[in-house]
Amino acid sequence: MNKLWTEWVIAIAFLREGRMQTFMITIGVAVGVAVIVFVSALIQGLQANVIERTLGTQAHIRLLQPDEVNRLVPVPEGVVQFVNEDKRAQRLRSINNWQQIVAALDERTELTAVSPIVSGPALVLRGEAISSVALVGITLERYQQIVPLQDYMVSGRLSIGADEVLIGSQLAQDLGVRVGSKIRLDTGQQESRVVNIAGIFELGVRELDARYVYLDLRQAQSMLGLIGGVTVIDLRVADIFTAESIAQSIGRLTQLRSESWIMTNSQLMNALSAQSLSTNMIIVFVGISVAFGIASVLSVSVVQRTREIGILRATGASQQQILRVFLLQGALFGLFGSIFGVAASYALVWVFNTFGPGLFYIPVAQSLIVAAVSLATITGVIAAAIPARRAAQLDPVEAIRYV
């Protein structure tokens, strides 16, 4: 380390002497880094926001009973079988052994919540109005870890006791009901049942707000004719981007149909990854032009300093030392440029968050800043490699004679 001291001193002296060049390339690097950090933060913020909104109202993984299929009589080898089959109508069925499955899933550390649900169709009747809805029978404590219902309540209480239900704001409006009103639910199974509206929620997704009716698991089971059964197990995972692989492994283990949010939102995921790709392209190309900027400034500097390099060599500097002097200059361009760039991007983000459209908040992750500064510094070193090598390989005799 003590050895590098001299290279530092020379590199800094050179940078200070070439003040104008140093200043301009530092600004150049700063602009590049500011663009990279701002665009990355913007896209990160945007995507986090979109994902958060999407996942705020749905489970990361859903486990469902696989569809019932016709079982064909096996035929001997070599026999061609023509089949004329009607696909089976899918009746509501419970997941077998769901208690054991839930108990087993509770043990898995990569899952943060497990919520068995019974869900089925029903009609809501109130006076002349009829609306088709989805009954969602839940255990409140478990389900709230999947969808934080308390955050979405707009009126009434978050309570699903006997004969109590929660309905969406859109449904309430369609039916003209308030908290405390009674509605009739008909599942086509037994005689219809009258329940009280305990609370009204608004998930922010019109489709869900018009169709979801939350009620107690037991009550839903009896209304849907699935005593003791559940039709869905909702899961939440710690790292949302691992949902697909976890879903696959759980699907294999339980023999259930296992759908991750990544699969069910594949359109969204495609859009997000296309967006990430274009962001990464911007980052790479801005990075490349920053690198070329540093390389060209240093190339000019090597030519300008040819004689001084020769003097240093004659004074006892090794090729390695000359090499390091120029690599350090590249590193310093990257370091200082990126520090200014990060500061500038902070300002941009602040302006966006304070005066922007306010659609979402851009967080600037500390890791992004560390990554930007270290990548810029490394880029500086790499960009300096070619000019530095040329400086190191100058013939000292020629270099000293150079004017």
Added chain:
Amino acid sequence: MSNEIMRLKALKKSYNIGMPNEVEVLHGINLTLSVDDFTALVGPSGSGKSTLLNIMGLLDQPTSGELYLHGQATSAMDDLERTQLRGRALGFVFQFHHLIQAFSALDNVLMPLMLHQGKPDNEARDRARALLAAVGLEKLSDRRPNQLSGGQQQRVAIARALATNPALLLADEPTGNLDSKSAEEVFALFRKIQSEHDCAVLLVTHDPRLSAQCDRTINLVDGRIVDAL
């Protein structure tokens, strides 16, 4: 024999090797320099003095022949070994007082030490100040080269060449760019150095008055030594 610092044996140097304009500049130089030599290297322009000095300073390599420094053959050394040997045993002064503009006079003198040992300790700083004092510039140690006169810059360069306490100081027309008064002063400084620092001096000069004051004169004509004394 133990007095020997440097010995050149059948040393030849060609430029543009393998090309149509290949030219042999030094045609087999044999030469020995001893500890207390104060030598002038004289000869017409283009006779190969600078070429010879660069080779002796390990800045350049001979095409054939051998150069022994402290009895050690140098032709097989790689760049790093030669750099280290140069830094340790040799001091160089050029015709155009070549200083690094970005550094003060003191830092220029410290440069060989910094390149060799890293951050200079107090001992190194004291030594550099003493050397600047020895060349009469103790008051100007913080000045940049462009704030010094030509003669002053050349004296800084001499102090720098002495920083590593070299056994041999090589100077290529150190007074060629100075007025005659500064030239006399610089020459006197070389004399002083040779006696006070136990450092052999080989200097190239065109000035017959200066070469006459040297203990020994080597005459180089067309790449050959003529009547070396």
